[in-house]
Amino acid sequence: MRSGDTQTGQIELAGEQLAYRLRISPRARRITLRLAARDGSLQVTAPPTVSRRQVQAFLKSQSGWIAQRRATLPDPVPFAADQELPILGDLYAIRHCPDARRGVWLEPGILNVSGHGDHLPRRIEDFLRSYARQQLTQEARHRSAQLPLDARPLGRITVRDTTSRWGSCSSSGNLSFSWRLVFAPREVFDYVVVHELAHLVHLDHSRAFWRLVKDMKGDFESARSWLRREGSSLLRYGAKT
Numbered sequence: 266m267r268s269g270d271t272q273t274g275q276i277e278l279a280g281e282q283l284a285y286r287l288r289i290s291p292r293a294r295r296i297t298l299r300l301a302a303r304d305g306s307l308q309v310t311a312p313p314t315v316s317r318r319q320v321q322a323f324l325k326s327q328s329g330w331i332a333q334r335r336a337t338l339p340d341p342v343p344f345a346a347d348q349e350l351p352i353l354g355d356l357y358a359i360r361h362c363p364d365a366r367r368g369v370w371l372e373p374g375i376l377n378v379s380g381h382g383d384h385l386p387r388r389i390e391d392f393l394r395s396y397a398r399q400q401l402t403q404e405a406r407h408r409s410a411q412l413p414l415d416a417r418p419l420g421r422i423t424v425r426d427t428t429s430r431w432g433s434c435s436s437s438g439n440l441s442f443s444w445r446l447v448f449a450p451r452e453v454f455d456y457v458v459v460h461e462l463a464h465l466v467h468l469d470h471s472r473a474f475w476r477l478v479k480d481m482k483g484d485f486e487s488a489r490s491w492l493r494r495e496g497s498s499l500l501r502y503g504a505k506t
């Protein structure tokens with residue numbers, strides 16, 4: 266198999282057809298497997314010397330582990346009528362209002378979506394992305410007043426659909442965040458903003474960096490450990506069923 270390739274495959278495990286993504290990496294020493302938090306799909310990495318047959322045999326040998334892990338994954342929550350979404354710590358039920366002409370709007374406990382049902386998932390995602398960006402921008406501007414005077418100026422704020430990093434800070438002072446932080450509790454959301462702002466002073470994770478985070482945020486350990494423990498649960502919202 267050629268290195269750098271990504272292929273897809275299917276395997277039958279315990280009577281169920283499962284799709285997997287296979288990435289061939291020259292740096293891989295052996296076959297490794299993980300489950301994507303977003304949808305429980307199988308992600309396999311293998312060295313180029315391995316054959317497709319060996320990959321299949323490996324997956325079969327891991328079928329017990331795979332079944333166990335799949336059973337503990339949180340269920341995906343599609344963007345569909347009557348589903349509930351946590352938005353910055355409060356639960357909102359999705360209500361479809363086909364005849365309204367207001368786009369998407371929030372009221373206490375309810376996320377209203379107008380228009381045709383076919384467009385509901387995309388409309389909700391567009392709305393939540395821009396809501397996330399607006400809230401992140403507001404929080405970052407507000408919090409930036411706490412930064413020391415020698416901090417680099419706060420640049421642009423963008424949102425992306427990253428799955429491995431919740432936020433990043435460029436050397437030019439632009440901050441980028443995962444829009445899915447909108448599903449996290451306020452405390453956690455706030456911590457990620459403060460963390461990236463602190464990189465406007467320290468580009469590393471030195472002791473001075475963590476001291477600044479603590480000065481700005483107070484006790485941040487619980488938010489940090491929430492992200493480590495529960496962060497992947499933010500990826501299940503809006504997953505296709």
Ligand SMILES: [Zn+2]
Binds near residue numbers: 460464470
């Ligand atoms: Zn960092």
